[in-house]
Amino acid sequence: MLSRVADSLYWMARYIERAENITRLLEVNLQLLLDFEHLDDNQVKEHWDPIIRATGDEKQFYELYEMADSQTVTDFLTFNTKNPNSVLACIFAARENARQVRDQISSEIFESLNNLYLFLRSANAKTVWQQGAWDFYDRIQEHSHLFQGLVSSTISRDEGYEFMQFGTYMERADKTTRILDVKYHMLLPDITDVGGAVDVAQWIALLKSASAFEAYHRIYVADVNPAKIAEFLIFSNSFPRSIRFCVKEINDVLHRISGCPLASFSNEAERLSGLLLGDLSYGSVEGVLNQGLHEYLDGIQARLNEIGASTYNAYMFQPPVDLAEEIQTQQQQQ
Amino acid sequence: MDFKNYQTEGFFDEMFAADGEARPHYKKLLERFERLDPEDFDQKRQAVGLSFMRAGITFTVYSDDQGTERIMPFDLIPRIIPNSEWNFLERGLKQRITALNLFLKDIYHEQKILKDGVIPPSYVLGAKNFRREIVGIHVPRDIYIHICGTDLIRDDKGEYLVLEDNGRCPSGVSYVLEDRNAMRRAFPNLFPRAGVRPVEHYAEQLLKMLQYINPNTERTPVVGVLTPGAYNSAYFEHCFLARQMGVEIVEGRDLVVRDFKVYMRTTKGLQQIDVIYRRIDDDFIDPSVFNPKSILGVPGIVNAIRAGNITLANALGTGVADDKVMYYFVPRMIKYYLGEDPILKQVDTYLASEKEDFDFIIENIEKLVVKAANEAGGYGMLLGPWATKEECAKFREMVKADPRNFIAQNPISLSRHPTYCDNGDFEGRHIDLRPYILYGEDITIIPGGLTRVALRKGSLVVNSSQGGGVKDTWVLYNDE
Numbered sequence: 001m002l003s004r005v006a007d008s009l010y011w012m013a014r015y016i017e018r019a020e021n022i023t024r025l026l027e028v029n030l031q032l033l034l035d036f037e038h039l040d041d042n043q044v045k046e047h048w049d050p051i052i053r054a055t056g057d058e059k060q061f062y063e064l065y066e067m068a069d070s071q072t073v074t075d076f077l078t079f080n081t082k083n084p085n086s087v088l089a090c091i092f093a094a095r096e097n098a099r100q101v102r103d104q105i106s107s108e109i110f111e112s113l114n115n116l117y118l119f120l121r122s123a124n125a126k127t128v129w130q131q132g133a134w135d136f137y138d139r140i141q142e143h144s145h146l147f148q149g150l151v152s153s154t155i156s157r158d159e160g161y162e163f164m165q166f167g168t169y170m171e172r173a174d175k176t177t178r179i180l181d182v183k184y185h186m187l188l189p190d191i192t193d194v195g196g197a198v199d200v201a202q203w204i205a206l207l208k209s210a211s212a213f214e215a216y217h218r219i220y221v222a223d224v225n226p227a228k229i230a231e232f233l234i235f236s237n238s239f240p241r242s243i244r245f246c247v248k249e250i251n252d253v254l255h256r257i258s259g260c261p262l263a264s265f266s267n268e269a270e271r272l273s274g275l276l277l278g279d280l281s282y283g284s285v286e287g288v289l290n291q292g293l294h295e296y297l298d299g300i301q302a303r304l305n306e307i308g309a310s311t312y313n314a315y316m317f318q319p320p321v322d323l324a325e326e327i328q329t330q331q332q333q334q
Numbered sequence: 335m336d337f338k339n340y341q342t343e344g345f346f347d348e349m350f351a352a353d354g355e356a357r358p359h360y361k362k363l364l365e366r367f368e369r370l371d372p373e374d375f376d377q378k379r380q381a382v383g384l385s386f387m388r389a390g391i392t393f394t395v396y397s398d399d400q401g402t403e404r405i406m407p408f409d410l411i412p413r414i415i416p417n418s419e420w421n422f423l424e425r426g427l428k429q430r431i432t433a434l435n436l437f438l439k440d441i442y443h444e445q446k447i448l449k450d451g452v453i454p455p456s457y458v459l460g461a462k463n464f465r466r467e468i469v470g471i472h473v474p475r476d477i478y479i480h481i482c483g484t485d486l487i488r489d490d491k492g493e494y495l496v497l498e499d500n501g502r503c504p505s506g507v508s509y510v511l512e513d514r515n516a517m518r519r520a521f522p523n524l525f526p527r528a529g530v531r532p533v534e535h536y537a538e539q540l541l542k543m544l545q546y547i548n549p550n551t552e553r554t555p556v557v558g559v560l561t562p563g564a565y566n567s568a569y570f571e572h573c574f575l576a577r578q579m580g581v582e583i584v585e586g587r588d589l590v591v592r593d594f595k596v597y598m599r600t601t602k603g604l605q606q607i608d609v610i611y612r613r614i615d616d617d618f619i620d621p622s623v624f625n626p627k628s629i630l631g632v633p634g635i636v637n638a639i640r641a642g643n644i645t646l647a648n649a650l651g652t653g654v655a656d657d658k659v660m661y662y663f664v665p666r667m668i669k670y671y672l673g674e675d676p677i678l679k680q681v682d683t684y685l686a687s688e689k690e691d692f693d694f695i696i697e698n699i700e701k702l703v704v705k706a707a708n709e710a711g712g713y714g715m716l717l718g719p720w721a722t723k724e725e726c727a728k729f730r731e732m733v734k735a736d737p738r739n740f741i742a743q744n745p746i747s748l749s750r751h752p753t754y755c756d757n758g759d760f761e762g763r764h765i766d767l768r769p770y771i772l773y774g775e776d777i778t779i780i781p782g783g784l785t786r787v788a789l790r791k792g793s794l795v796v797n798s799s800q801g802g803g804v805k806d807t808w809v810l811y812n813d814e
Contacts, residue, residue, distance in 0.1 A: 002588050099390070103577040
């Protein structure tokens with residue numbers, strides 16, 4: 001497979017997953033606001049600030065907007081194409097990548113993605129959003145699910161498939177760390193509120209942002225306990241959005257691409273993913289809390305980035321050809 | 335839908351004879367359309383447009399920073415060619431491409447046709463697209479033009495004439511296949527009843543041809559389509575063909591030349607490629623030989639061709655056959671190489687570089703069609719009878735300044751075809767026809783081709799960049 005194609009397939013899948021996660025985060029937090037009464041500007045800002053911080057785009061946000069509120073944050077994360085991680089920018093980028101590799105993906109995938117793109121580019125999109133953000137975000141999520149279904153049912157299990165899976169799970173692992181981190185940044189009105197109604201509502205919102213509400217409750221019946229939630233989203237070996245689950249998939253995918261047996265490694269990416277998987281497989285939530293949840297999640301994000309970079313070096317990066325030098329060499333051979 | 339108000343207005347009409355009677359090969363289509371109410375028709379029309387948009391069968395117009403994607407305007411009424419007429423065209427086109435390939439082989443090797451004085455050498459050797467770099471280089475199977483899109487028109491008597499040969503990178507074949515697809519969905523039952531010959535095997539034939547020109551005969555060739563990239567207006571077609579053939583689509587930056595061989599840069603290292611269907615012009619394909627500023631091409635690919643390690647389709651240097659001055663000499667080539675008279679006629683042409691013709695052109699410019707010898711897409715052209723005095727004067731000066739670069743032709747009253755217009759009725763619009771010819775182990779032509787239609791009333795320019803649209807083209811198994 002061409003290196004360029006592998007890169008495009010990876011980013012296509014990754015951008016779609018990113019768009020889906022952002023919409024869930026926004027949708028849930030818009031809902032959450034409805035649970036509170038009489039919020040003043042400052043409280044609204046305190047609600048949205050952590051989300052901006054968690055996405056890692058805080059600096060850019062404050063270059064574009066003065067104040068974090070429902071309107072500005074949703075605009076920034078949904079429609080503003082100056083933000084490369086807004087929903088619109090993600091879907092446009094996913095579609096552009098799909099266009100680059102049209103010959104590699106099924107026409108069903110391209111058409112579904114193209115439909116979403118045409119919808120978002122139409123004047124209709126903003127109207128739908130104004131009439132109800134939920135319908136709008138649902139639509140994006142449905143398309144993301146459709147994408148995953150189509151990848152699963154129309155793509156041969158070859159290298160291209162693996163690079164798409166790699167993109168999906170890399171993004172998902174990263175976003176789960178960020179969603180979990182949102183709560184770290186959320187301040188409770190008062191120290192006595194810990195475990196109170198607001199606190200619980202925030203934790204529930206967090207679970208919903210990760211599509212984990214039902215799955216969590218199936219295991220921990222009706223008990224919204226921060227340590228358990230962290231344990232579930234980090235260490236669950238069966239929930240498909242937990243960090244451990246995603247890293248296991250990443251590790252499997254990398255080994256399938258190279259053909260190297262799971263217990264060993266043939267490149268740096270495999271070594272790093274194996275190492276991270278080991279830590280996640282044998283780690284405990286007590287250890288995480290001792291270290292500090294935020295610090296721990298920061299560390300995971302950094303390690304995921306290293307896996308991404310070394311995979312890029314192993315498969316997608318091609319040393320740039322010095323055109324002038326190449327021309328000269330070829331002319332000497334004429 | 336009916337054609338009661340339809341007027342042929344003295345033009346040769348594909349569907350209706352001068353007396354207003356439908357031609358026999360259009361009768362079944364006419365019956366079907368007469369049973370169609372306007373609402374159904376409109377619904378089908380919109381459905382087809384929407385399906386093109388959704389499938390991304392678009393070309394990009396860059397008027398703002400994002401670029402707007404447009405679909406090629408598609409007319410629902412197909413153009414129909416009866417079997418015997420098609421057989422005649424097929425014979426004529428095969429004869430013509432055979433002669434053109436013999437001509438290219440000759441001028442890049444012995445140049446007998448020049449030595450025998452059939453064509454003045456300066457016309458060939460001084461042609462803008464004559465590539466000195468490949469003189470004496472053998473190309474596999476001696477084929478230069480593997481894929482040709484010859485433009486045909488019909489005059490006021492319905493006689494087919496060759497308008498130009500496109501022997502470089504003719505585009506549009508994906509529309510032929512996608513338009514057929516759309517028509518099948520819109521009128522599923524009409525096809526078996528009308529007896530339409532299929533076109534779907536094109537990609538298979540294209541691949542077979544590309545494999546046939548494999549330079550490394552000891553192994554199964556790796557084939558690729560070379561595209562300028564996703565921002566090229568024909569990118570959809572490049573992907574479409576690659577996908578249909580199941581071959582790799584590559585850009586210049588995916589390829590690198592080492593030891594006179596061309597390699598693709600893959601996730602598993604370098605992989606050698608043997609045959610490239612290239613959709614990049616000669617000028618841009620190798621910055622170490624041609625335009626050094628090109629970033630689309632592959633430095634060293636000409637070295638690999640010389641070493642016999644890669645075949646390009648079409649070969650380098652075919653542009654000389656597209657030169658409109660060379661067009662003038664094609665009937666002589668046919669006679670010279672094949673000893674035959676041309677089966678297909680072509681438009682009478684005046685060469686501005688010949689004294690007598692030059693005087694005639696300058697005096698009669700407002701009655702003539704003047705064309706630059708190396709332009710395409712409807713550019714660099716003067717339609718004398720429809721042009722302003724200023725435009726005529728401008729072209730007169732251009733011809734005087736550079737006679738070698740201009741030809742002139744008598745204007746042809748192109749045939750017309752009923753076409754759906756914005757006013758909700760059918761009106762006659764001028765059309766042409768571009769059949770796609772493949773030259774491999776044998777010569778194959780998909781039945782039909784691209785019928786382009788000038789959608790603006792009275793316009794003779796069918797190019798999509800200038801308000802043209804397309805129609806599905808049906809070749810029948812029979813004559814009616």
